[in-house]
Amino acid sequence: MASLGDYAPERVVEVIEGILKSGHGLPPRVFVETTDQSSVAISITDAKANILYANQAFQKVTGYAPEDVLGRNESLLSFRTTPREVYERMWTNLSEHKPWTGRLINRRKDGSRYLAELTISPILDDAGENIYFVGIHRDVTEVHQLQQQVGSQKALIETTINLAPVATVVLDGGLKVLLDNLEYKKLHSLFHGKEPARVVLNSLFSREGGLPEVPASGFVEQEFVVERGGGPVRWFSCSGTWFDENDPSADSFFEPRRRSYLLLVMEDITPHKRRAEEQRISALRTLLAEGELSQSLRETINGAIYQLQGPVNMIEAALNMLTRRGSKDPSALIGVLREAHRAGEEALARLQSSLPSEPQESAAPLNLNEILRDVLSVSTASLLSAGVAVEWRPASVLPAIPGRATALRTMFKQLIDNALAAMRRARSPVRDLRVITEAAADGVRVLIEDTGPGIPEELRHKVFEPFFTTARPAGRNAGMGLALVQEVVTRHAGTVRIDPSYEQGCRFEVFFSANPREIE
Numbered sequence: 001m002a003s004l005g006d007y008a009p010e011r012v013v014e015v016i017e018g019i020l021k022s023g024h025g026l027p028p029r030v031f032v033e034t035t036d037q038s039s040v041a042i043s044i045t046d047a048k049a050n051i052l053y054a055n056q057a058f059q060k061v062t063g064y065a066p067e068d069v070l071g072r073n074e075s076l077l078s079f080r081t082t083p084r085e086v087y088e089r090m091w092t093n094l095s096e097h098k099p100w101t102g103r104l105i106n107r108r109k110d111g112s113r114y115l116a117e118l119t120i121s122p123i124l125d126d127a128g129e130n131i132y133f134v135g136i137h138r139d140v141t142e143v144h145q146l147q148q149q150v151g152s153q154k155a156l157i158e159t160t161i162n163l164a165p166v167a168t169v170v171l172d173g174g175l176k177v178l179l180d181n182l183e184y185k186k187l188h189s190l191f192h193g194k195e196p197a198r199v200v201l202n203s204l205f206s207r208e209g210g211l212p213e214v215p216a217s218g219f220v221e222q223e224f225v226v227e228r229g230g231g232p233v234r235w236f237s238c239s240g241t242w243f244d245e246n247d248p249s250a251d252s253f254f255e256p257r258r259r260s261y262l263l264l265v266m267e268d269i270t271p272h273k274r275r276a277e278e279q280r281i282s283a284l285r286t287l288l289a290e291g292e293l294s295q296s297l298r299e300t301i302n303g304a305i306y307q308l309q310g311p312v313n314m315i316e317a318a319l320n321m322l323t324r325r326g327s328k329d330p331s332a333l334i335g336v337l338r339e340a341h342r343a344g345e346e347a348l349a350r351l352q353s354s355l356p357s358e359p360q361e362s363a364a365p366l367n368l369n370e371i372l373r374d375v376l377s378v379s380t381a382s383l384l385s386a387g388v389a390v391e392w393r394p395a396s397v398l399p400a401i402p403g404r405a406t407a408l409r410t411m412f413k414q415l416i417d418n419a420l421a422a423m424r425r426a427r428s429p430v431r432d433l434r435v436i437t438e439a440a441a442d443g444v445r446v447l448i449e450d451t452g453p454g455i456p457e458e459l460r461h462k463v464f465e466p467f468f469t470t471a472r473p474a475g476r477n478a479g480m481g482l483a484l485v486q487e488v489v490t491r492h493a494g495t496v497r498i499d500p501s502y503e504q505g506c507r508f509e510v511f512f513s514a515n516p517r518e519i520e
Ligand code: FAD
Pocket: 043, 044, 045, 047, 048, 049, 073, 074, 075, 076, 077, 078, 079, 082, 087, 091, 092, 095, 104, 105, 106, 116, 118, 120, 133, 134, 135, 137
């Protein structure tokens, strides 16, 4: 048989009220037996809270047998530490004929203290006056302690997670956010209001038309980059761990079920990445500077060979003529000329042997955006100091180009250095440098535009010849830069030209095929 303790307090009151008021002849014994079997303490009082009836559970909870309390006021249960306002609110409610539920600190017969959860319902007579109160209460000391413990453990976990310096979030199996910390909340603006965890997981484990498929074994230190239009890039190292918990819902009372949750941790590694990138650019700067040095040495020596080859050839020609004519007194002159020719050949051979060797580099598929980004990073300081405004317009997607990275970096740096030097020489008031990449038919086109004086039409072919320069006075090794550009481009089976339609300065257009027949 169901006992009254199985019902909610309001329902119990309804039942009792029904019995008290009923004229249906239900014997009071039935009522007493029913309430006595209840596991909650039930008492009925008069309108002044004097106890008229108490069930057996009342004794279990309070220690008072019914005969101890009959005729006494409920206040005998008070431990005298419940704040006055609680009682005042209680009595205000009751005097308005409304039920009241709350927690009071009670005292048992043995003097011990417990926390009582009490519901009092007024029972009115036909004239609407209070005649009885039904009080139902139970000892909730342990429940309260458990609630407090759970509450403080939750607060402790939340505080710890909140204070963690890395973005942390717990997601359910459907990847809905259940718990997150301050660092994670801060990411929302970076992800333009989208759920950061979803963006990251979609990008790392995307699946056609469904939720991302996060591996059951989780994942460790996967890098994720957030590119912000124009703003600095941010890098995150992301790790995910699945963990299980018993399903606490009533559904799994008889058949315990486990629920899976994903703990996602996103560590901002931008400073570390920036340092590594700075070191890489600095190493690249050194590499390019060394390349430039040996290149300029090669140019100087080649220049000297070129200059010396002329007189040596002339001496050789004179010597041949004298020998053929059978000069009257050739011996002395021929001897001198032979000596001069030998010395000249020796000097040429020495110069040839002192030419620095060309760096050996193997070809690999390259993204020209990365190559150009490197070159711009290396050139940033000199561009800034010359007051040049750089506009970098990379294509969002580019096919890979087979090529030699250092040779291509050196070549593009040469074009940028040339643009910078031209704008400086002409004292251009507006100094703009635009570097553009475009995906062209089966290849990549790179445009490098400046606002310098430009190159006159009649010189546009000559500038690619060795030792040709428009710089006056010609600087050290002048005239070899564009020859080098031409050489590198040709070796990559590409083309380079000066765009005749560009009038604001000079525009070099370089094209590389994504599938060249072969590159040298
Ligand atoms: P006070 O609140 O100062 O009141 C003095 C007396 O007047 C008490 O007899 C009080 O009951 C009565 N009284 C006060 N206001 C009114 C009013 N507006 N109308 C009618 N009578 C009023 N208290 C507990 O601490 N623990 C309990 O478990 C508990 N159970 C209760 C169960 C029922 C069914 C009822 C009706 C009340 C219960 N009370 C309980 C309240 C209790 O009656 C006292 O109000 C409370 O203990 C404060 O005690 P006090 O000596 O400071 O009395």
